Amino acid sequence: MSSIVLSVVVPMYNEEAVIPALVERLRPALDGLGVGYEVVAVDDGSADRTAQVLFEQGRVWPELRLVKLRQNSGHQAALTAGLHRSRGDWVVSIDADLQDPPETIVEMLRVAREQGLDVVYGVRSDRRTDTFFKRHTAGAYYRLMRRLVGADVPSQAGDFRLLSREVVDVLKVLPERTPVYRLLVPSLGFAAGQVTYVREKRAAGETKYPLRKMVALAWDSAANFSAAPLRIATWLGAIAFLACLALMVFGMVVWANGTVIPGWTSLFLAVLLLSGVQLICLGLLGEYVARIYKTVQNRPTFHIGFDSATVPQEVEIPKQRSAATAL
Ligand code: UDP
Ligand code: MG
Numbered sequence: 001m002s003s004i005v006l007s008v009v010v011p012m013y014n015e016e017a018v019i020p021a022l023v024e025r026l027r028p029a030l031d032g033l034g035v036g037y038e039v040v041a042v043d044d045g046s047a048d049r050t051a052q053v054l055f056e057q058g059r060v061w062p063e064l065r066l067v068k069l070r071q072n073s074g075h076q077a078a079l080t081a082g083l084h085r086s087r088g089d090w091v092v093s094i095d096a097d098l099q100d101p102p103e104t105i106v107e108m109l110r111v112a113r114e115q116g117l118d119v120v121y122g123v124r125s126d127r128r129t130d131t132f133f134k135r136h137t138a139g140a141y142y143r144l145m146r147r148l149v150g151a152d153v154p155s156q157a158g159d160f161r162l163l164s165r166e167v168v169d170v171l172k173v174l175p176e177r178t179p180v181y182r183l184l185v186p187s188l189g190f191a192a193g194q195v196t197y198v199r200e201k202r203a204a205g206e207t208k209y210p211l212r213k214m215v216a217l218a219w220d221s222a223a224n225f226s227a228a229p230l231r232i233a234t235w236l237g238a239i240a241f242l243a244c245l246a247l248m249v250f251g252m253v254v255w256a257n258g259t260v261i262p263g264w265t266s267l268f269l270a271v272l273l274l275s276g277v278q279l280i281c282l283g284l285l286g287e288y289v290a291r292i293y294k295t296v297q298n299r300p301t302f303h304i305g306f307d308s309a310t311v312p313q314e315v316e317i318p319k320q321r322s323a324a325t326a327l
Helices: 019-031 050-060 074-085 103-115 132-149 165-174 181-187 213-225 229-257 265-295
Strands: 006-012 037-043 065-070 090-093 117-124 157-166 192-198
Touching: 006 019, 006 074, 006 103, 019 037, 019 050, 019 074, 019 103, 037 050, 037 074, 050 065, 065 074, 074 090, 074 157, 074 165, 074 213, 090 165, 103 117, 103 192, 132 157, 132 181, 132 213, 157 165, 157 181, 165 181, 181 213, 213 229, 229 265
Parallel strands: 006 037, 006 090, 037 065, 117 192
Antiparallel strands: 090 157, 117 157
């Protein structure tokens, strides 16, 4: 086992203004743990002095590590980099802006160890400091995601969470190009719990999540977990086909009455029939594309939590599935 018990991954994009305040609160909280730790600060291709400030801070705080990405790759990509570089037995991811209180990390680690959990989510009990717009869009997002991914997705749990090494190792081998960790982690089915915290105001600087990035995250979330958009073609095709059947009768009646321009009926029906058939075929292709997509994502289809042949008999059976669902 490594001597580093805890890794704290902090993605940062243009966060120079907040670093001094972050260091001031994070360091005492982590020093107080009394275990070996590292802080993996991932500079997500910042245009400001984030990397320099981190590097300078690292001179007086040896546990602070700087991992610098060559270009801005986005919050989730920065998290991926941090997970890959972290060495601790436990890995916490936390925002740089002190909206997630660093002191909660201590509680997360305690809960995980005491209850034998692999995942502990930080759940926001109070979002009053967020804007009206952010609270409502976030509410809608979590409702939709629970429908897509299942009830294991704790609502109001962002990217402030603790993971065990086992979970991190599973995440690292997934070949996903656009992971959305707040959904991916619950979908793996590890024993999970949660601690609640009050979401604070951003300590300094501006949000790095403009509407454009929020929409991109929502689309990645939906597309990573649902093939429903691919099925739209099938449904449209089925509707066109049914409409074609109904209109066929209408077309015949009009034709029998002799009130149409010659050629109209056949053209009308041919257009309807062919577009229906084409859409259904597109939908069929979509179904296979969805299967290929699933295969490429290569998510584990099962996860063995316990096997009495490989674990000594006297060991207690580990906790089953998410405590999160029960809360
Ligand atoms: N972030 C990042 N890359 C980006 C955007 C954001 O690493 O392209 C980081 C940012 O520095 C912060 C975290 O992601 O540590 C969350 O961003 P922010 O606090 O701006 O989002 P909000 O709280 O406004 O949703
Ligand atoms: Mg923030």
